[in-house]
Amino acid sequence: MLTNQTDTEITVALVGNPNTGKSTLFNALSGQNQRTGNYPGVTVEKKIGHYKIEDQQFQVIDLPGTYSLGPKSPDETIALKVLLGRQSDVPEPDVIICVADANNLERNLFLVSQVTDLGATVILALNMVDVATRNGIQVDAERLAERLDIPVVPIQANKKVGIEQLKTEINRVITSGAVSTGHSFPEQVEQEIDTVKQAIDPVGCNPRSRFLAQRLLLDGSGMVSKIVGPNAALEGVVNASRQRLADSGVQLAAIESMSRYRIISELTEQAIRRPTERATTLTDRIDRVLTNRIWGVVVFIVVMVAIFQAIFVWSVPLMDGIDGSVGWLADTVGGWLPEGAFRSLVTDGMIAGVGSVIIFLPQILILFLFIALLEDCGYMARAAYLMDKMMSRIGLSGKSFIPLLSSFGCAIPGIMATRTIDNWRDRLITMLVAPLMSCSARLPVYILLIAAFVPATGLLNGWISLQGLVMFSMYVIGVVVAMAMAWLLRMTLLKGDTPPFVMELPEYKIPSIVNALKRMWEQAAAFLKRAGTLIFAVSIVVWALSYFPHPASIEQQVQDRYAAMDFQGTAEEFEAAVYRDTSSTYLQQSYLARVGKTIEPVVRPLGWDWKVASAVVASFPAREVVVGTLGVLYNVGDEVDAESDTLRDRLKSATWDGSDRKVFNLPMALGLMVFFALCAQCISTLAIMVRETGGYRWPIFTFVYMTALAYVGALVVYQVGMRISG
């Protein structure tokens, strides 16, 4: 059957339940020779590795973890498609390795039994045999191999034990070409499978078409018929077969599990010996604390505070370091280049653009280190278990909690973390509301406006500061709106029942640092590659808007004006003042300012003048840019930060063009804060959404709905505030 012995690559697919050490085996097989990406059109991770024995090249595909080949999610559909040889961008696997956890073999054998029905060359890799032995579980690999009629290789993937034997076995089965075919169902069902198979492949040339027939007959989710494509004749045959089975009393949803587990029970009776008395395991003892009514909640809060602290506080020195280095680089490179548009493009456009991308790296790295460790040790499932009740009230599941919590630090890692949610609709809703969580980039905006416009008075005898309360309200607004949006989306656009929460709680184990670091690096690289380019492009566009037009006459005018005036101060102060005035004058006549002036009528009901409007437009790539842009527009230089007194004073004294009415007052500042709490002014978040939702549709939707909410929020706050303050 297999003719490709030397010249062509042999494709090996790894399939297995989640938590079986499949990825560890993948790393052990392919070492450093691997690349990850996405399957086209879906955001299912595609991992391909390579290894070589003598002259023969092997390609290893790590399929998404799945409990069953009856697909219910995009991940499981991909696994099935690859195994059937119907995924166009990967070759049909020559050998399938089914990875199973020896500790939990009974349930793992369900998938094994499906894979052996496939009509392909299959090897069972029995992982974690050492742990099983320690738990007193004896698996008779030979008996198992004999009964399943496939080779069984015991391995310990984390210690690289049995990997060579597995490679040898792969070579051996390639040569022998042994194909397994199962006969798992009652005769009546098998006959109907044959009927459907006749309709798919009458000639019988593809050995996998009988398995496809089985899947079509048994799957109620409709995902398998999508693999085949629209075919009315075939659908008719399948429906007729299903009807005949239903008429004779077969429960179609149950028949597969009942038939397979019946065979598995016989099999395990012969091949597995468990201790007769169930001993208290380490997991029992840990769970007694971690899922306890009181201690479980305490530990959960401690873990969440640690994550929050890490992405919020620990990342700050790293981010400051990056910020400083980017600034230093811009200065240094700027020093080499002659003054002019090119220097500004390189320093203010390109270097600052790259800087705005890599500034997020510390938060992404830290969060993913945490997530990888928590997932690997088994706590992630417990966290979802603890939070499910709360999250199900707004139509989500416990799995959405960590991505949403992370979004308080930064929505980018939060959105990337939604990959741990297996239900697509659930994942999408979580991604759509994650940017509403007040991230750390909003802080500079809040700090500036609160310090300038909210009185520093205490409430309740000074126990609560009014400024702190306003800051806290901004966070509350984000959470409340996110909850309402999640609920609304579930009721309207993404209608559906609350997704099921039938989830394995895996055994606790010591997490692998190597796997965690690998995972962390993959996420960071994915972010830099995909999101980086888009962010970079947008940064350049916004730079151009704020730089052009740039007539040299303006600089001359400012210099002449200063030369004519009697300047009090040192030569350095004079230089600085001229520089500030020049940048401000340039920005005030730039395309950006023209945009600001054009939209002023739209934002006037929010109390904004064209300068605020321009600053908000300029902050489309990143919210915190608004502070610096306000600084330039109000003529205090671009080196201002949120704590700058001069900027505060300038904002306080800013007036509408041609009048002495103040632009900034308390209602307007509160409205502006609410605007920034609710808006989607972050190109990085939108770029990562393009990647994670597989298109532009949902990011555009998010931008539109969040901007609309932000506008309405700011409008209500300003108008109501003005009425109250008279």
Added chain:
Amino acid sequence: MTLDQIEPGGSGTVTAVSGEDALTTRILEMGVTPGCSFAVLGTAPLGDPIEIEVRGYRLSLRKSEAALVTVEANK
């Protein structure tokens, strides 16, 4: 009697899983099939979901999902 009515610490045998949709299939695929024995290990702090042991591993499911599983409790 259904699975959601068994108190933590209780055990029994599954007699049937009702329904015809993907949820029922998932519960069955995870090994909760007629004839298999189970033990209820506990509930989450807010009372839902529940955690059971079945076929030698731990499974959590919501009470609404457990209500699809008809069981016979051990005395």
